[in-house]
């Protein structure tokens with residue numbers, strides 16, 4: 347089940363919506379910022395149908 351959540355870009359600080367597959371309990375993936383187009387890593391923790399946490403990973 348896919349749910350959209352808010353993520354904040356670590357480069358430009360803009361928040362935008364990101365769709366996450368909540369059938370995976372814990373996942374890391376790379377996404378591109380919708381505003382500045384830079385790629386960054388996201389860490390998501392989910393329950394089916396609900397996003398528990400969604401954070402940009404700073405290296």
Ligand SMILES: [Zn+2]
Nearest residue numbers: 355358379382
């Ligand atoms: Zn950005």
